[in-house]
Amino acid sequence: MIVNMRYGATDQEIDHVIERVRELGYQPHVIRGAERTIIGVVGKSQAHRSELEALRAAPGVEDMIPIAQPFKLVSLELRRERTVVNVGGVLIGGDELVVIAGPCSVESREQILETARALKAAGAHMLRGGAYKPRTSPYEFQGLGLEALQILREARQETGLPIVTEIMSTEEVDVVSEHADMLQVGARNMQNYPLLRRLAATPRPILLKRGPSATIKEWLLAAEYLLAGGNPNVVLCERGIKTFETETRNTLDLAGVALAKELSHLPVIVDPSHATGRRSLVPATARAAVAVGADGLMVEVHPCPERALSDGPQSLDFRGFEEMMRGIKEPLRRAAAATAR
Numbered sequence: 001m002i003v004n005m006r007y008g009a010t011d012q013e014i015d016h017v018i019e020r021v022r023e024l025g026y027q028p029h030v031i032r033g034a035e036r037t038i039i040g041v042v043g044k045s046q047a048h049r050s051e052l053e054a055l056r057a058a059p060g061v062e063d064m065i066p067i068a069q070p071f072k073l074v075s076l077e078l079r080r081e082r083t084v085v086n087v088g089g090v091l092i093g094g095d096e097l098v099v100i101a102g103p104c105s106v107e108s109r110e111q112i113l114e115t116a117r118a119l120k121a122a123g124a125h126m127l128r129g130g131a132y133k134p135r136t137s138p139y140e141f142q143g144l145g146l147e148a149l150q151i152l153r154e155a156r157q158e159t160g161l162p163i164v165t166e167i168m169s170t171e172e173v174d175v176v177s178e179h180a181d182m183l184q185v186g187a188r189n190m191q192n193y194p195l196l197r198r199l200a201a202t203p204r205p206i207l208l209k210r211g212p213s214a215t216i217k218e219w220l221l222a223a224e225y226l227l228a229g230g231n232p233n234v235v236l237c238e239r240g241i242k243t244f245e246t247e248t249r250n251t252l253d254l255a256g257v258a259l260a261k262e263l264s265h266l267p268v269i270v271d272p273s274h275a276t277g278r279r280s281l282v283p284a285t286a287r288a289a290v291a292v293g294a295d296g297l298m299v300e301v302h303p304c305p306e307r308a309l310s311d312g313p314q315s316l317d318f319r320g321f322e323e324m325m326r327g328i329k330e331p332l333r334r335a336a337a338a339t340a341r
């Protein structure tokens with residue numbers, strides 16, 4: 001339920017509604033806009049619905065509207081203003097397209113420092129790199145763990161690029177939060193509810209990848225766990241879903257990106273590397289993502305993809321990354337011209 005307070009409602013009136021919502025056993029989520037305050041009422045309660053609806057008569061309340069979607073706090077119905085997530089000074093969901101780049105895995109200090117310098121020079125805004133890797137086979141490279149986090153931190157110190165890295169279990173939350181600016185929930189963990197609940201209580205922004213077989217609704221409900229638990233700084237990432245097609249690693253759901261933006265106020269970015277599994281397809285799908293309104297991109301880049309310990313075939317080299325960056329400027333220029341018209 002959305003409680004719309006009147007323009008000019010007093011703090012006392014707002015506090016009274018919040019108190020009554022709590023008394024009825026629901027959780028109030030207060031959104032203070034420039035013009036007016038909105039109180040989102042979520043949760044389950046034994047109270048009669050009519051008791052909640054009676055709040056329509058409370059002083060300062062203008063109206064109350066039910067939220068049709070099952071994801072309440074994530075929904076654009078509740079919050080009309082788009083969320084902008086600040087990651088170490090980089091704004092995701094604002095006016096500028098944000099490009100996150102880096103190797104699939106952190107392999108060595110030299111690899112990361114060289115990559116971070118090249119990416120920064122080419123215009124990337126953030127650095128990615130896996131320290132704890134979710135590998136399909138237990139015999140594959142599993143990541144350097146803490147050593148990788150320290151290397152990433154050094155790269156941030158030198159280049160100023162904020163770091164995002166994947167977190168696989170609740171046990172790693174403290175150590176990864178200490179080193180990284182943003183925590184990535186990988187596709188395989190999108191529905192790991194104990195992890196989501198724990199991450200809801202961290203002050204770090206979260207990059208929530210869509211599960212390979214998750215519907216848009218399931219993806220947004222996973223984000224709802226984070227917001228309901230108290231972390232409003234969530235960025236959604238489409239990384240391709242499983243379909244019958246086997247020529248590409250996954251199928252990039254571009255309509256899903258546009259729909260997620262239609263349904264939610266959260267920023268949405270696209271990972272064309274995991275979506276396609278092929279380096280040659282990354283620039284074209286990156287341009288397409290920009291054209292459908294993605295707020296950013298996350299791409300894998302390696303100094304020498306043929307030697308990569310993971311995801312080499314889908315990684316761009318530095319030259320490939322520079323070319324991709326040049327390529328995405330064109331749809332951006334066209335979009336700006338269209339808005340100006």
Ligand code: PEP
Binds near residue numbers: 104185186187188274
């Ligand atoms: C990754 O970003 O390297 C990764 C493992 O991604 P996903 O969870 O989308 O497979």
Ligand code: MN
Binds near residue numbers: 104274310311
């Ligand atoms: Mn990868």
